[in-house]
Amino acid sequence: MSSLNLSLAPVRARQTLRPARVALAALILCAGHATWAQSPTTPAASAAGEIESVRGIGFVQTPGQAPRSLSKGTPLLEGDRVSTAAQGSAVVVLRDGTRMTVRPESDLVLSQYRFSNGANDNSMVLNLLKGGLRALTGLINKGQPNAARLQTATATVGIRGTDFDARLCQGDCARESTAVGGAPRGVDIKASARLVALQGEAFAVDAAGQRRLLANGGPVYSGELIETAAGANAVLVFRDDSRVTLGPTTRFKVDQFAFDPAKPQEGRFLVSLLKGSLRALSGAIGKANNRNVLYTTRTATVGIRGTGQDIVCTGTCADEPDAPGTGFSVLAWLGSIEVTPGGQTLAEVLLSGQGVFIGTGGRRSINSIDTPLGPRPDGVTVPPNLFGQAPVSEGEEGLFIFVRDGHIEVTTATGVLQLGRDEIGLARPDGSVDRAMRMPRFIEFDRLPLPSTQQFTVRNLLNEAGLRESQQCR
Numbered sequence: 001m002s003s004l005n006l007s008l009a010p011v012r013a014r015q016t017l018r019p020a021r022v023a024l025a026a027l028i029l030c031a032g033h034a035t036w037a038q039s040p041t042t043p044a045a046s047a048a049g050e051i052e053s054v055r056g057i058g059f060v061q062t063p064g065q066a067p068r069s070l071s072k073g074t075p076l077l078e079g080d081r082v083s084t085a086a087q088g089s090a091v092v093v094l095r096d097g098t099r100m101t102v103r104p105e106s107d108l109v110l111s112q113y114r115f116s117n118g119a120n121d122n123s124m125v126l127n128l129l130k131g132g133l134r135a136l137t138g139l140i141n142k143g144q145p146n147a148a149r150l151q152t153a154t155a156t157v158g159i160r161g162t163d164f165d166a167r168l169c170q171g172d173c174a175r176e177s178t179a180v181g182g183a184p185r186g187v188d189i190k191a192s193a194r195l196v197a198l199q200g201e202a203f204a205v206d207a208a209g210q211r212r213l214l215a216n217g218g219p220v221y222s223g224e225l226i227e228t229a230a231g232a233n234a235v236l237v238f239r240d241d242s243r244v245t246l247g248p249t250t251r252f253k254v255d256q257f258a259f260d261p262a263k264p265q266e267g268r269f270l271v272s273l274l275k276g277s278l279r280a281l282s283g284a285i286g287k288a289n290n291r292n293v294l295y296t297t298r299t300a301t302v303g304i305r306g307t308g309q310d311i312v313c314t315g316t317c318a319d320e321p322d323a324p325g326t327g328f329s330v331l332a333w334l335g336s337i338e339v340t341p342g343g344q345t346l347a348e349v350l351l352s353g354q355g356v357f358i359g360t361g362g363r364r365s366i367n368s369i370d371t372p373l374g375p376r377p378d379g380v381t382v383p384p385n386l387f388g389q390a391p392v393s394e395g396e397e398g399l400f401i402f403v404r405d406g407h408i409e410v411t412t413a414t415g416v417l418q419l420g421r422d423e424i425g426l427a428r429p430d431g432s433v434d435r436a437m438r439m440p441r442f443i444e445f446d447r448l449p450l451p452s453t454q455q456f457t458v459r460n461l462l463n464e465a466g467l468r469e470s471q472q473c474r
Helices: 010-015 019-036 172-180 284-288 456-464
Strands: 049-055 058-061 081-084 089-094 099-102 107-114 123-130 132-136 148-151 156-169 193-199 202-205 211-213 225-228 233-238 243-246 251-258 268-281 293-296 300-304 308-313 328-334 336-341 348-351 355-359 362-366 398-411 416-419 424-427 433-435
Touching: 081 089, 123 132, 123 156, 156 172, 225 233, 268 284, 300 308, 300 328, 328 336, 328 348, 348 355, 416 424, 416 433
Parallel strands: 123 148, 268 293
Antiparallel strands: 049 089, 058 081, 081 107, 089 099, 099 132, 107 123, 132 156, 148 156, 156 398, 193 233, 202 211, 202 225, 225 251, 233 243, 243 268, 251 268, 268 308, 293 300, 300 336, 308 328, 328 355, 336 348, 355 362, 398 416, 398 424, 424 433
């Protein structure tokens, strides 16, 4: 099968495969899927990892030694260089669970690799000299967002617990897109907000209960719960330029966020402060239609009138035991707000400098809040290009990054680009970076199997037959 064409043109690929071979491949794939996950290959303890599977020709070279042919089970050491030929590809598995499919005509160096369960100095540095890879990261950066990175000649990619593709394009990518035909589709930014000015630790919990450590620039999505650690604070910058500073030991949920820059009056900004404190500054949604912005707590809700306000929720407000001085506090510091206690329908209007405290002892007016709150969001410097998109050509040269899930930070000598789920970035040889408005066809229709794919060689056969992942067994 190593002679099979890797072209993206499905018609030509189908001509090289007989239906019986495709059916046999599908049968092997489905039959083998159930047992693979229960018996993965475990790399030798002395190695950084190993080659799980190979297609075509490839080599691995340890510094100071002669190249060795790639084969299943070939061990990989720190410093090794993996090279694949024109029709070659390989799946690499590292000890922390990182998996990578190395593309044809690629050179990848495992420049640094240190991993031990529970250690706080784990690290991974990959050097991509040519070609590309498809990667699913493991344990190294699950608890340490700056522990893993991918380096190229012009860019450093910070890998933060993610599933991504990296591709150095030098004319070959454009040819693949042309072979696909059609036109590239548009890409919508799915992230509701990004984290900036983070001090200490913060975590995001998604709807499925999966918890991830956040870093500066990290995306936050509608429906997610954000938690800050003791002594921590962070600023969330939303796509409509609303800004929220989260104080220490805070639990904050993005209940619903929807925003179209062309129709800001139709946007929705609904959030809940479950515990802790926040400082908020309204953005485009609140300015266009303040009725579509609402801050909710267990004790009261806060509506805005194009404003800035501080809110604290402790004790019974946070569903915790009552204690003296705990409860719900809100203070307007810009514009005005409307406060509606739970179970009531009449809102109280507070002007700038006015506030209210609601506790078990009742309600009283306040003009300050003593709780540590973190920086006011209107005084925080927001990095450029947090959400902007640009018309990136499929024919451009440079490093293309596509994030299927997670968070990637691309840094060059002249710019920084944060990428979240389903976002595509380009780092050019001159150091300029852009987030693409459209999905390059050489990425969307990439037939190289993902590193998580079972039965790698069989999946390759089915892909070349024109059967997409959705038509194959999982």
